[in-house]
Amino acid sequence: MSSSSAFNDDKGGSSSIGEPEYGHDPASGGIFSSDYKRHDDLKEMLDSNKDSLKLEAMKRIVAMIARGKNASDLFPAVVKNVACKNIEVKKLVYVYLVRYAEEQQDLALLSISTFQRGLKDPNQLIRASALRVLSSIRVTIIVPIMMLAIREAASDMSPYVRKTAAHAIPKLYSLDPDQKDQLIEVIEKLLADKTTLVAGSVVMAFEEVCPERIDLIHKNYRKLCNLLIDVEEWGQVVIINMLTRYARTQFLNPNANESLLEEGTEKAFYGSDEDEGKEEKVEAAALVAKRKPYVMDPDHRLLLRNTKPLLQSRNAAVVMAVAQLYFHLAPKAEVGVIAKALVRLMRSHSEVQYVVLQNVATMSIKRRGMFEPYLKSFYIRSTDPTQIKVLKLEVLTNLANETNISTILREFQTYIKSMDKDFVAATIQAIGRCATSIGEVRDTCLNGLVQLLSNRDELVVAESVVVIKKLLQMQPERHSDIIKHMAKLTDNIQVPMARASILWLIGEYCEHIPKIAPDVLRKMAKSFTNEEDIVKLQVLNLAAKLYLTNSKQTKLLTQYVLNLAKYDQNYDIRDRARFIRQLIVPTDKSGALSKYAKKLFLALKPAPVLESPFKDRDHFQLGSLSHLLNAKAGGYQELPDWPEVAPDPSVRNVEVPEWTKCSSREKRKEKKVEKPFYSDSEGESGPTESADSDSDTGSGTGSGSEESGSESGSEESEGESESDKEEEEEKHKRKSKSRAKKSTQESEGSEPSSEDERKKPPKGKGPKAASDSESEEEEEEEESSSESSESESEGESESDTDTRMKQKTCASKPPPRQPKKETEMSLLDLDDFEPTPSPQVTPVNNFVSSSLVTDLEGLSLSDSALSPAAVSPASGPVKSYELLHRITGEGLSVSYCFSRQPFSHDPHMVSVQMQFTNNGDTEARNLRIQEPKLQSGMRIAEFPEIDVLPPGETVTMVMGIDFSDSTQAANFQLCTHTRKFFLTIQPPVGELMMPVFMTENEFKKEQGQLTGMNEITEKLTLGETCQGDAAIVQRVTSTASLSRVPCGSEMKCRFAGKTVTSGSLVLVTIVTREQLVAQLTVNCEKMLIGTMLVKDILQALSQ
């Protein structure tokens, strides 16, 4: 008994004491007396001098609030007591105030002065509590007062008050979002706080107010990581979630390699043996390693290290937060540690289990191996709630593989006997999924399911029918007896979905059961009017199919069914009937379509894929509400994709971070050590290098053709003043990276430079130069390929041949200048250098002799550490197309080219580089794309609007177009501030693909799978100028974005690529027979693309 109820007994005379529910409820003192009276009573008590009376009154009022009763009319009487001495009264008044202030704004202001006084109290706890209540009063007028109070509290001596200030920030923000900027200042200040007490609260405020200001975290990142373990648990959750996002923007993907590997293994997983998978893995690894050796940022490591102990937390939310952090950020090999902790959480309350299982289900798709040792922990108990059972089932299904499938199926068998029918239905579906994914057990599963057809429970039978239907579609010819068996079931099963499935099956495979099918139709015709809609549709379907295959027997029946359907109540059915009649019954009017009726109805249907509903759910941050609901919840912050290039790590350096400097030095040293490896190959391909390094440094007056030159330059720059250091470092990295790429990719000369181009913010000088110098380029290429053996020694003279690269020659002589300055210059003096080969157009591409190419590629295979640059586009010269002539464009001209770079925002898009030149004399404003008119399936990622294009200027933009693997043109409007132009981009078929790296064996294997209709072979006569490997390679790669497959034979050239949108492989083989006769073979799943590609390549080669 609380004191309040005791009071009720002796004091609440008017109350009905005997009332059972309200007897001990102080709030409803006089349930039958009027509100007015009762509240009068309370007011009197509040006005008295005695604290005990006040307390009683307040207790009764709070009890009213708790029950959801309205007590707002007591506001004046209560507010008076805000300065009461008694702590409990005071606290209860606070409770009241916070609850009703919003409704009684004017009166609430009366209390403010008390809190303002409290803010100045010498006791930190009183200051804190005053701020806490003040900020909880949701009255807009006091926003300035709150702002002031928060500012002051943020620099309070006491960390506890600072913590309260952090708590107050989101309150004020929700009251008045206009204060955001000021609040961000406070947040910035509090983020710098070094106490654990504040850390959690301020990060929470950060997440609510300005989660996008990731830059505020930089300086505090290391501190947060180090404090983490001592922060209170709720703060830990918030900090870990925020740091996950932060890390995704700042570090490189530690699994960049694996993600490729996975693709490889995924394909190989089912049906092929392990060895093959491994082989592929190795290759993929080699391929990946070529990109660049991955070194984890020490800060990234710090985060992983400091969060790991928290897996041992008693708080499930903390464990989950760490688990998701590891899942999203850790290298694959380290993710395993979270499995054990997550399995432990499954012992907790069922709600915790529910959430954890959802997340495990998602994880188990990506990282099956992680949970395999804990398979048995997911076994289902009859006492589990249904939702838990279904989730466990999901996890078990995801974990199934060849080795454990027999145990899992045995488990499933016991589940099927469960009394929980929903669960049984889910189990049947799970069996279906196992059967589709693991070929070995398909027949076993099918037999098991067929047995279930005789189950007494209709739901079970219905579910089995649906699943069997899906399984049968995979190999119908072997299972006509099952289909027969199911035909018999139509007499008994009533569940519409199951009936519909059976009818569909019979219709689809009516040729396997020619005798039974018409009979089923007869029966269905009889009961047609009583069937459900989906069943009726399937009856129509069945009738149509039978009519087409067996019209003698079923003509009349079909007519009958169609007539019935004609007058059906449901318009879908009427429509379908009309449609089918027109299509199958030949009349004089019937159009061309009826000829194809059979093709339409009896086309080969692809077997359905049974997929987990948790597939791809990991694009939501795990552990989040959005992930659980599989829908974006309000305020959800997307988990960003890993950056391609790590942003500058030095932003996290704090004033005196001795050790960090050291580490970055170390890193640099590492890089230098690597250089000599590359320099070998670089030396071999002198001319290429010269062009490259030039564009590398921004095509300035500078560093010149000699690699050593630019290198020493960068070394020098290391000794530079601190202020320049950051930029310098970045640059340095960039450089070494592009260099790394070069070494193996010499043959694909222009590639690395355009890579550079992408990184440089101002996309200088587009393909214009390319169009100008195109003819020259080609010449030069031929030259270079013929000369390539000598090219080593001729580095400089070679570069001389390119008359436009004046700078280069001078660059090779004078002592190298600081590359940084050069960049700046080049940025400023764009015009001066306009004719300079701009990066992606560099007339580089000197195809080094084919043997060298293969050598290099061989090298890249053998030594994975050395070999960067994998699938980067091979390229010939980039052709530029005119999009808008300057006359039609009234001074504005636009040209575009396919830069063959992966489009960074969406890998399924072809990136189109557009160059805008303003030849007019007025500036063009607001250049942007509007109203794309696209074929279905196409998408456009527009370039950011160009604000101003002054006369004479040129700007290059990159936009992405998903042509959805067709050569259909993309139409759109280009708008300036005054005009609109209708423009069209039609891609050559060769640009719809991107290079894929393959080995010869792999190539042969893939080719073996793409025969028959997918293979097109043509004989051709090579053009005069097109003799020798190198020329062929050059021609082909310039026609299509493919990469060469290294092979031993001289006579054969192989190329591989995949289409950008669907990723279908495109394999090209050219076998030279005699002098000029060759044979071209293209294997591609997409026949249309294959045909067109053949045409294009033929043309290119026979010229």
Added chain:
Amino acid sequence: MIHSLFLVNSSGDIFLEKHWKSVVSRSVCDYFFEAQERASEPENVPPVIPTPHHYLISVLRHRIYFVAVIQSEVPPLFVIEFLHRVVDTFQDYFGVCTEAAIKDNVVVVYELLEEMLDNGFPLATESNILKELIKPPTILRTVVNTITGSTNVGEQLPTGQLSVVPWRRTGVKYTNNEAYFDVVEEIDAIIDKSGSTITAEIQGVIDACVKLTGMPDLTLSFMNPRLLDDVSFHPCVRFKRWEAERILSFIPPDGNFRLLSYHVSSQNLVAIPVYVKHNITFREGSSQGRFELTLGPKQTMGKAVESVLVNSQLPRGVLNVNLNPSQGTYTFDPVTKLLSWDLGKINPQKLPSLKGSMSLQAGACKPDENPTINIQFKIQQMAISGLKVNRLDMYGEKYKPFKGIKYMTKAGKFQVRT
């Protein structure tokens, strides 16, 4: 974060509401009631329910739904864990967490909720801090309060919130200094028809009751710490020390707390302390079924298996049972078809058994599912995993505390399939 909290009892009445931000109308709970209606069992209500403007996250404890209202993205486990913490606190304060207890102490509940969350973000959830802020109601204090008019809100301000060991309040004084540790292990197992173990694992906890003066620093070491496969700690445990030496070193909170929970994986052979012989058959065509069940101890190291309770959900077709227990009593609920047999202690000399017949619905066909048997039991003075505490030492204080350690093994989710 958490906007509002509604407490809903099993009959669907909202008996308490608390808002931390603007008031959310209680009509938002209608979505919850809808979901509740759809669910066949109370525990089948989905923990997270999306509504057009809010998200409802609920937990069910002691037949009360704690429904939290959320407006924007927040990790669901964060809310769920917090709600459980609220329930634990209530239990700690009032002894039980029932509707009646909450209604009786509505003011204390309100004060607690006010302290636990600020603007929907957890503020003070440590029981030691809360107890300093708000004194738990005891009978004595209630009487004194009524007479003197004093309050159960702490007079002094909560210093614990400011200290480096926030879980322990300062100035603790006892005349008898004592520290008790209970090692409680639960066996989760699934046994199949033939009696072989499909899966078995041990979940253990060490619950402590520490009443020591001042700021004691304790270390607890085990004879066989390698047994512990996976552990989770109270925040007071120094993780580094455990990593390095496998010793638990900590400054304990005052009063009751869970020091450690651990897991002994199924890889280590888990001893199953009871076996079950069963014979449950239904004959086709007859309206009778046979039911035979015998329990026996095994691998108990001579300790008695006590408080044995057998539950089984019989198939829907079963109308009634007519059984004969050799010891204890059994009940059968013809509505829910739940058979439960309370047999007490297993006597190894005379094994307990339950035999008899079941009558089925006339004309109904034989049920194709077999019931599973759930067993509960307790074994005192034994930790089935073999975990043993080696010694407990105290540093930092001069007095000599009284120390005690107790072991117990219980059945967790112990299930026999038939």
